[in-house]
Amino acid sequence: MTFHSIDAWWWPYLFILIAGWLATDMWRFLGVYFGGRISERSEALVAVRAVATALVAAVIGNLIVFPTGALADTPLALRLGAAGLGFAAFLLARRKMLLGIAVAEVVLALGLWLGV
Amino acid sequence: MDEPPSNSPPSGRTAYWYGRGMLAAFSIPGLILSSAFIGFAGLAKEAGFSLTQTVFMTGIVWALPAKVVLVGAILSGASLPAAAFAVALSSVRLMPMVVALMPELRGPHTRKWVLYLLSHCVAVTSWVLAMERLPRVPRTMRTTYYGALGSTLVLFNMGVVAVVYAVADRLPDSVLAALFLLTPMYFLTSLWGSARESAAHFAMAFGLVLGPVMHVLVPGFDLLVAGIAGGAGAYVMHRLRARRRPA
Numbered sequence: 001m002t003f004h005s006i007d008a009w010w011w012p013y014l015f016i017l018i019a020g021w022l023a024t025d026m027w028r029f030l031g032v033y034f035g036g037r038i039s040e041r042s043e044a045l046v047a048v049r050a051v052a053t054a055l056v057a058a059v060i061g062n063l064i065v066f067p068t069g070a071l072a073d074t075p076l077a078l079r080l081g082a083a084g085l086g087f088a089a090f091l092l093a094r095r096k097m098l099l100g101i102a103v104a105e106v107v108l109a110l111g112l113w114l115g116v
Numbered sequence: 117m118d119e120p121p122s123n124s125p126p127s128g129r130t131a132y133w134y135g136r137g138m139l140a141a142f143s144i145p146g147l148i149l150s151s152a153f154i155g156f157a158g159l160a161k162e163a164g165f166s167l168t169q170t171v172f173m174t175g176i177v178w179a180l181p182a183k184v185v186l187v188g189a190i191l192s193g194a195s196l197p198a199a200a201f202a203v204a205l206s207s208v209r210l211m212p213m214v215v216a217l218m219p220e221l222r223g224p225h226t227r228k229w230v231l232y233l234l235s236h237c238v239a240v241t242s243w244v245l246a247m248e249r250l251p252r253v254p255r256t257m258r259t260t261y262y263g264a265l266g267s268t269l270v271l272f273n274m275g276v277v278a279v280v281y282a283v284a285d286r287l288p289d290s291v292l293a294a295l296f297l298l299t300p301m302y303f304l305t306s307l308w309g310s311a312r313e314s315a316a317h318f319a320m321a322f323g324l325v326l327g328p329v330m331h332v333l334v335p336g337f338d339l340l341v342a343g344i345a346g347g348a349g350a351y352v353m354h355r356l357r358a359r360r361r362p363a
Contacts (some may be wrong), residue, residue, distance in 0.1 A: 003190040003199075012169050019196055020177040020186045023203035024210065028235040031214025035222075035231070045212045050319040050350040052209035055202070055343030056181040056307060057323025058330070059188055062338070063300040065328035068191065069162035070292035082297065083304065090305045097148055097305040104301045105294055112290050 074112065082107040133257040137264025140245055146269060148302060149241040152180055153273045155299035157280035158292055163187050167281050174277045178270055179239040182207045184299065185339060192336050202339045213243050220250045221258050230259055237266025240306055315354035322346030 003015050064083050065076065086104025093099045140146070153174070160170040165187070177183050185206045189199035214235050222231065246262050253261045284292065311317055326342035334341055 001196045002193055012165075013172060015190075015196060015199075016169065016173050016176065016186070019189070019200040019203050020173060020182065023200045024177050024179055024182045024207040025236060026204070027207045027209075027211040028214050028238055029232055031211040031238070032218060032228075032231045032235045034211070035215050035218025046313060046315050046354065047347070047351045048208045049212065049313075050315045050354070051343050051347030052206055053307060053311070053316045053319035054323035054326070054346030054350060055185065055206045055339055056303060057320040058327025058339050058342035058346065059181065059184050059206075060300045060303050060307075061324040061327030061342075062188060062331055063159075063184070063296075066331055067296060069158060069296055070289045071296040073289065074293055079297070083300065086301055087304055087308075090308070095305070095309045097302075097309065098144065100305045101148070101151065101298065101301045104297060108294055108297055109290070112293065 074108070078108065078111040082111065129257065130260050133253060133261045134264040136253075137261040138268045140249060140261075140265045141268035141272060143245065145241050145245055148306075149180075149269070150273055150276050151298045152302035153276050154280050155295050155297070155302070156180060156183065157277040158284055158295050159184070159299065160187055160277075161281050161284050163191050167278065170281055171274050171278050174274045175270055177203075178236065179207060179210060180299075181240075181303065184303075188339060192331075192338065194336055198336065198340070202343075205340065205343050210238055214238050217243060217246060220247065221262055223255045223258060225256075226259055234259060234262055234266060237262070237270060240310060242266050242269050244310065313354065314357060315350045318350035318353045319347050322349050 003012060005011075064079050066072075067079070071079065082104045085107050086100045086102075089103040090096060090100025156174075157170060160173070160183075165173070173183055173186070177186065182203050186199060186203050189202050194202065217238060218231065221234065242262075242265055245265060250258050250262065280295075287295075307320055308317070311320070323342055323346040326346045327338060330338035330342045
């Protein structure tokens, strides 16, 4: 049962509702339910946050190493260099997100312009 | 804007704080989030989603990591249960965030359903903004303020996604490539910045490497395996470091 397995207009929306909305809002609703009842600092929540963070980081890694569309036509070394230098700038500038993103974009643009 | 006098009618105060909440959506963090949604619109289009599906997904899921995981799972041909499981794992983080937000948001007479409704707007950016600014909002006006902030962010970015989706075909490849880089850079920096303990930093490093490795080794389950293995490894490192530190 994949996204493309049923050829009806409503199937993609049902897929998004179950795999997207339900899988996301159930945690928000549980958060309201438990609000004030469990400590944010409990060890179980540290472990839970670690898994969630690793999962999102895996997505980031895939977006950079195995991108789709126009980014797929750029060299891997250029993408890694752009992301790496952007992240380094972000850390050096005391976590200025805007600077990190801008540096990555400039490195990518320069690389494409120079035909690296 | 000046603070309205405290004896102004309640409707005037509500409008004032609603306006302040809306304005907060157009702060620097709000605009950076929109840049990530520009990238997301391109990603969803490349993945074969229609315009309405993409806009629907933006409003109904809202959390960007969850959506990127959902698109990634669909791209790798995951089944409905596998996709839902991966999205659910990526969204667990929302629960402790909402737990932390509730005491800030709740007023003496706030109804439960209002909180459930407002919780839908919780994602990294609106949460960070709310935790920072709610203490300066009068308690009875906090749900108004957050409702305005959250709904403005959601609706504005649904519009951003629709516009970018519509014009993406007319953009040159180099511009599209630059747009596609916005989403991973947004996450790379915001995830690191919002980490509260060393476990999250280890988890990021492990996940970044394990994601592409598992993509090759176990396609379709790459996110699940990388998330669980990377998260478990990070938690173990976190415990080992905590033990080594003198009590």
